[in-house]
Amino acid sequence: MKQNQQLELSKEKVPLFKFILIGDQSVGKSCIVERFQNEQFSYKTKATIGVEFIKKLVQVDKGLVEIQLWDTAGQEQFRSMIRGFYRGSAAVIIVYSVNQKESFDQLSIWMNEIEQHAHPEIIKVLVGNKCDLPREVEKQEAESFMNNNQFSLFFETSAKTGENVEEAFVQAAKLVLLKYLSSESFRQATRVNKKSADPINIIKSSNDNQSYEGQSPSQQKNSNSSGCC
Template identity: 85%
Template sequence: MNQNQQLELSKEKVPLFKFILIGDQSVGKSCIVQRYQNEEFKHNIKATIGVEFIKKLVQVDKGLVELQIWDTAGQEQFRSVIRGFYRGSAAVFIVYSVNQKESFDQLSIWMNEIEQHAHPEIIKVLVGNKCDLSREVQTEEAESFMNNNKFSLFFETSAKTGENVEEAFIQSAKLVLLKYFSSESFRQATRVNKKSADPINIIKSFSETQSFEGQSPNIQKNQNQSSCC
């Protein structure tokens, strides 16, 4: 990063970037986010209903960036709601489970969602989670999918052990920052201020226009639905 870029970064203080995690139910998206946020792992975590989020400050070179990380539900009935959250996202993690071949086979469906609803320059990160378990998806197969679909990064992670979880977010944040300074269209598409990007405001706006099977997100979040992460 050159001096002019560092100056621009310092003027903006701490820039905010939206990340979104997508993929089938039970591939471990929530566990990845939990591991990254709290450095912990819990079994039988509740299934995500609609969307949930965290915020995290990340050190990139000599500066800080703030990540707003959106954890989305994998169930098909929430797809229409989730589509709105691609807007303004700088990076998308497409997650599958290495011990569940079906979740890998469904990646083409998620790729279609990205192509239709995300910015064309969004940083795409392929994540094979649960690499601590016996696998049904080989690394070579995933690497081939990555290359054929022009992903920027690929990681095999374990939310349980923490393997590659932090590294995936840090390396993605670096790529996002480089893209931010090199592409005007990307910069415009991902430029958000902290007020407009406040997760509470975003969820409120969606709850006023969308329904989660007839209920608001806040009501459904209180339901006890469990899923292996």
């Protein structure tokens, strides 16, 4: 049986979590979604009008998690409409472009949106997209912003090459599961598919409960190479 057929058969047995993708226009949010969903890249991606969403199953340790990913428009005129989509979200992925300093400078505005409209325990992931292009934002500057604003994860990605795109969502899903296990308020606030398996059982069945919260990919690699489990 092919892997995608196996995933379809398992679909009713996995938890469903809502993720929201935010950031300025033209930072590549829709291209990230296309890469994540279909492992493809297109130069002809149209600007998102309002919000769009996809669903995808991802492997987290020994279990599966279904991500409902909401791709939001970056234009300011859609901000008021988007605010309602923070409700029930387990994770927020904030995207800037490493070759557009202005998009990085606007992150504080997006942080205000999160603070006002998202659950205080939401998993926050910072993503610097277009790392295949000449940069205007240094990685150290982004890591400093991450640490100062209590992000759980930071990745530099390329929707064009696929670098770190899948990894960002997988690691975010892992932290969502761990937060679901440890926080009653988070469990109440996030929308989990009530017909599916309890995420707690997935966590307990895993042999690898290592948390990467607050680490960049390079720090995660060093943690793995140290032999810590």
